[in-house]
Amino acid sequence: MKKMLLSLTALLPLMVLSGCNMVVFEPQGPVARSITELINWSLIWMLLVVAVVFGLFGYIVWKYRERPENKDYEPPEEHGSTLLEIIWTGIPILIVIALTIPTVKTLYALEETPKGYEEKEPITIHVTSADWKWIFSYPEEGIETVNYVNIPEDTPVLFKMTSASTMQSFWVPALGGQKYTMPKMETEMYLVADNPGSYEGQNTNFNGRGYADMKFEVLAQTQEDFDQWVDDVKETAPKLTEKEYEGLLKPTHLGRLTYSNTHLEWVNHADPNSKAYTNPELYRGHGYQGKTFEEDDNYKNENPNVIEGHGEEESHDSQENHGGGHHGH
Numbered sequence: 280m281k282k283m284l285l286s287l288t289a290l291l292p293l294m295v296l297s298g299c300n301m302v303v304f305e306p307q308g309p310v311a312r313s314i315t316e317l318i319n320w321s322l323i324w325m326l327l328v329v330a331v332v333f334g335l336f337g338y339i340v341w342k343y344r345e346r347p348e349n350k351d352y353e354p355p356e357e358h359g360s361t362l363l364e365i366i367w368t369g370i371p372i373l374i375v376i377a378l379t380i381p382t383v384k385t386l387y388a389l390e391e392t393p394k395g396y397e398e399k400e401p402i403t404i405h406v407t408s409a410d411w412k413w414i415f416s417y418p419e420e421g422i423e424t425v426n427y428v429n430i431p432e433d434t435p436v437l438f439k440m441t442s443a444s445t446m447q448s449f450w451v452p453a454l455g456g457q458k459y460t461m462p463k464m465e466t467e468m469y470l471v472a473d474n475p476g477s478y479e480g481q482n483t484n485f486n487g488r489g490y491a492d493m494k495f496e497v498l499a500q501t502q503e504d505f506d507q508w509v510d511d512v513k514e515t516a517p518k519l520t521e522k523e524y525e526g527l528l529k530p531t532h533l534g535r536l537t538y539s540n541t542h543l544e545w546v547n548h549a550d551p552n553s554k555a556y557t558n559p560e561l562y563r564g565h566g567y568q569g570k571t572f573e574e575d576d577n578y579k580n581e582n583p584n585v586i587e588g589h590g591e592e593e594s595h596d597s598q599e600n601h602g603g604g605h606h607g608h
Contacts, residue, residue: 302452307478307499308471309393310455317385324374389456392435393471401435401469404428405541407548408440408447408460408482409556410530411489416541420509423519425527425536427496431505432475438468441549443528443556448484451497457483465549472499492532513539521545528556 306312388394392401405416406428415428430436440449442460450457454470472478482493500508519538524546527533546553 305453307453307476308455308473309395310389310470311453313385313388314456317381320381321378324378328374389469392469396435396471399435401437402431403437403439405543406438406440406449406460407443408449409443409528410445410487411493412527412533413493413495414527416543418541418543421540422509422512423538423541425533427498427535429498429500429505429508430472431502432472432499434471436470438470440466440468443548445486446484447482447486447493449480450483451478451480453478454497459484462548463551463553475499475501489530489532512537525556529558530561
């Protein structure tokens with residue numbers, strides 16, 4: 280018993296901490312709260328099952344342990360108990376039902392505008408994942424950003440997601456669950472931020488060595504600040520060209536970039552007939568990661584070196600094409 284207790288004590292922290300992002304339990308929007316409530320409901324049932332199973336295990340081990348007075352005991356042959364078999368078959372069925380019903384209801388609810396925001400007009404943002412960066416397009420505002428996305432607080436945001444290359448997973452733990460982005464397909468997700476704040480998003484799908492650093496910021500702003508940001512970008516951000524965009528899609532890490540137009544003008548990667556932009560020769564056995572900016576944020580930098588790792592000529596072109604005026608937040 281002592282050895283068993285020591286083993287359980289050692290395994291408990293691993294069970295609690297492995298693969299767990301604690302931000303999930305601090306939801307900052309209605310979508311994330313729905314998911315957290317579902318997780319908590321599931322945890323209650325799992326803890327109940329674990330408590331009963333370990334309780335019965337300990338009781339049986341103790342009650343039927345070998346003792347000096349029963350070493351030669353041979354139990355009589357018995358036929359099974361119909362009542363016990365019904366009980367231990369029925370209980371798991373009831374538990375599965377208790378978990379399935381709220382799970383299905385929550386999953387269907389997440390596909391719609393969050394409850395309480397049905398009357399509020401959502402803004403639409405197209406999300407394009409590429410190795411290893413996130414590209415956000417605002418078709419209504421005529422803005423495109425790389426590796427960060429600004430949204431107004433207390434407003435439903437419809438993300439229309441696709442991929443320019445491999446399959447990735449879009450996840451902002453504080454605001455909602457994860458969904459895959461796939462080339463020549465489109466998935467949708469509604470998110471709402473209750474209050475202004477900065478929230479980290481990331482790619483959770485392994486697609487090469489660069490995926491671990493494929494992160495972005497979601498900045499929730501007041502409506503006034505958001506509108507001011509949109510106006511500033513329209514006035515000062517450079518235009519994105521098709522050639523430059525094709526360079527952005529190569530497998531690299533980038534800093535933050537901002538443009539006063541979107542790549543949707545010439546390509547929508549969700550279209551089944553759209554052009555493929557994969558660059559397999561640059562992966563070098565899935566080991567190529569490119570280089571990163573030295574700065575955390577290239578907000579209004581004059582000459583950020585946007586695309587590195589593809590030779591001196593392309594790096595020089597990138598500096599010319601990505602001149603000043605890039606905005607962060």
